[in-house]
Amino acid sequence: MSVRHAMLALLSEGPKYGLQLREEFEARTGEVWPLHVGQVYTTLQRLERDGLVESDGTSDEGPQKGFRITSAGEQELARWLRTPPDLSAPPRDELVMKVLVALHVPSVDMHSVIQAHRRYLVELMQQWTRIREDDAGSDLNMSLAVDAELFRLDSVVRWLDAAEARVDRAAADGAMPRTDQPRRRDQAPAPLPRRRREARIRR
Amino acid sequence: MSMLELRGVSKSYGQGSAEVHALHEVSLTADEGAMVAVMGPSGSGKSTLLTIAGTLEEPTTGEVLIAGQPVSKVSGSAKAALRRRVIGYVFQDFNLLPGLTAAENVSLPLELDGLSARKARLAGLRSLERLGLGERAAHYPDQLSGGERQRVAIARAMVGERRLLLADEPSGALDSSNAQVVMRLLHDACKDGGMTAVVVTHDAQLASWADRVVFLRDGRVTDQTSPVPGPESLLTSEPNQ
DSSP, X not given: OOHHHHHHHHHTTSOEEHHHHHHHHHHHBTTTBOOOSTTHHHHHHHHHHXXXXXXXXOSOOSTTXXXXXXXXXXXXXXXXXXXOOOOXXXXXXXXXXXXXXXXXXXXXXXXXXXXXXXXXXXXXXXXXXXXXXXXXXXXXXXXXXXXXXXXXXXXXXXXXXXXXXXXXXXXXXXXXXXXXXXXXXXXXXXXXXXHHHHHHHHO | OEEEEEEEEEEEESOGGXXXXXXXXXXXXXXXXXXXXXXXXXXXXXXXXXXHHTTSSOOSEEEEEETTXXXXXXXXXXXXXXHHHTEEEXXXXXXXXXXSOHHHHHHHHHHHTTOOHHXXXXXXXXXXXXXXXXXXXXXXXXXXXXXXHHHHHHHHHHSTTOOEEEEESTTTTSOHHHHHHHHHHHHHHXXXXXXXXXXXXXXHHHHXXXXXXXXXXXXXXXXXXXXXXXXXXXXXXXXXX
């Protein structure tokens, strides 16, 4: 999320002073918007230059200058809210990489690798559930953010469950990668980065 | 004190080449007031573990202790009394009797245990009220939503002086928000109501309500979570960007 759109969102609630914007931005940073506060004033200047906000015209560039959103700013905010972020390329996921790499390491017990990650994820989920339990839905921002985190972690646990079931099936079918003897170079599977690229192209 | 303890419990069915080992040397403790989740894929032995913990089945080897008392040392009638008075069961499909109202369903176990109809009905209503269902007492199961039916089943499992709740996929038939409500109720029953709960589930979001999560695989306990630190450990962490 950009500071630019955070400012437009704050101003969509009504006109605000520079200082107020900075304080509200800071108050929400970390909880909802994990961004740096440093760029607030330069961002406001650029928004004004682009016609997305108006100031009250005082020459003071500091905290007492008032700002309001323009109709172009409202349109820009509405457009941005409805524009899906680019999720077409799979993210570089370290956990997924570790499980894929483990398949090719001789003498690694896949179950213990998968379980180490599963336990860590469930422990994190227990901590988020405590936060949800203490908060009991009184802070909507917080509830939504905690839900998002719980669903995200849950999806990774589900992937681990599915991965483990697949590994079991492959082992039962004798289809696990052979790691007990050296492979000739021409028999080796393509390195992971290349296969990822190919997989992406096929999508 | 531990409310439930399994010591080296194994269970096998069949004999010879047809022998199936459902549980191997499972040890597990649930202290009073604790909520323990047992997580594992289907076929990992979760339900067998629960039926043995609930004295509905006997282990092939090993011992089950309820409130410190070895189950193998108690008579058949004392075991039946444990099941009627101390242990409450919650199942995925609610198991309510369709011809009885919510209140009658909840008070039935007490009546079967010899309590007068009036006392049983009062205890049943109290249990329903604890779960926010006081106004639904006169409704029949088919007049209740899925979430309400499961809450009635939990009220029945907690009615009277029961102290140990054993739940097998208690929210398996519910949508995710009703599932969360059910888990919150089980959690509150432990934290505020002094119950001890063992909840079997394959769902990590539901398991995360528990104080401790025990992982079961091929009938063996393979792992468990560490004690949960306070929420400040997550809330004070720096943002990523």
